Amino acid sequence: xxxxxxxxxxxxxxxxxxxxxxxxxxxxxxxxxxxxxxxxxxxxxxxxxxxxxxxxxxxxxxxxxxxxxxxxxxxxxxxxxxxxxxxxxxxxxxxxxxxxxxxxxxxxxxxxxxxxxxxxxxxxxxxxxxxxxxxxxxxxxxxxxxxxxxxxxxxxxxxxxxxxxxxxxxxxxxxxxxxxxxxxxxxxxxxxxxxxxxxxxxxxxxxxxxxxxxxxxxxxxxxxxxxxxxxxxxxx
Numbered sequence: 001x002x003x004x005x006x007x008x009x010x011x012x013x014x015x016x017x018x019x020x021x022x023x024x025x026x027x028x029x030x031x032x033x034x035x036x037x038x039x040x041x042x043x044x045x046x047x048x049x050x051x052x053x054x055x056x057x058x059x060x061x062x063x064x065x066x067x068x069x070x071x072x073x074x075x076x077x078x079x080x081x082x083x084x085x086x087x088x089x090x091x092x093x094x095x096x097x098x099x100x101x102x103x104x105x106x107x108x109x110x111x112x113x114x115x116x117x118x119x120x121x122x123x124x125x126x127x128x129x130x131x132x133x134x135x136x137x138x139x140x141x142x143x144x145x146x147x148x149x150x151x152x153x154x155x156x157x158x159x160x161x162x163x164x165x166x167x168x169x170x171x172x173x174x175x176x177x178x179x180x181x182x183x184x185x186x187x188x189x190x191x192x193x194x195x196x197x198x199x200x201x202x203x204x205x206x207x208x209x210x211x212x213x214x215x216x217x218x219x220x221x222x223x224x225x226x227x228x229x230x231x232x233x234x235x236x
Contacts, residue, residue, distance in 0.1 A: 041118070045109045046079040048087045052103020057096040061086035069094040071104075082106060120161055120235055121185035125203045127160035128152075134218040136211045141167060143211070143218060149199050152211040152218060153187060156201060161185075163234050169199040176234035188223055189230040196229065 050071050057069040077089040086097045137146025150169045157163040173189045182202040190198040200210030208223045
């Protein structure tokens with residue numbers, strides 16, 4: 001038993017040692033909490049299915065308001081609104097309010113739609129995050145071999161979105177539309193002594209990806225670790 005415990009302990013130490021020795025792979029987007037779903041928008045609506053043989057339709061949501069029509073079993077209607085046991089429907093054959101307790105049920109309908117701009121922004125973020133862990137090289141324009149802050153943003157925007165930017169953070173600050181609130185894919189600018197000297201890409205959740213410095217390379221950081229001085233949209 002003692003020998004088995006010793007082997008187990010040694011095995012745990014070996015596993016921990018190997019895990020610590022495995023280098024971080026470049027492009028681990030999960031490090032930023034990135035889910036890759038910003039291009040999909042989900043909406044909900046309701047339909048009304050008539051289950052009783054016949055159900056009355058009223059002009060208002062009470063049984064004393066007067067009947068306007070009748071609807072019949074197995075028919076399904078779009079719902080304008082529902083509240084307190086009543087559903088408002090509208091169709092060529094019937095318009096008004098149906099009491100659910102009379103023999104009707106609500107069916108929830110889920111729709112997923114794709115926003116083209118959001119898809120583009122998602123593409124930019126995903127493309128940029130693959131370079132996390134790469135080198136910072138002053139004057140560099142290719143994150144595969146090393147890039148500085150504006151070289152990184154220019155490369156990502158050109159290859160992920162077909163947007164051409166200058167190789168200068170100050171110049172890039174004037175090459176888009178200034179906005180107040182950042183969306184994923186927007187450029188965030190920072191300054192030193194009043195002059196813009198750094199640019200990053202906003203990736204959502206209060207974070208940016210940027211070519212930070214020679215010491216830290218391309219990394220993910222909180223977007224307000226330094227005070228942003230300008231936000232620019234070059235994708236809309």
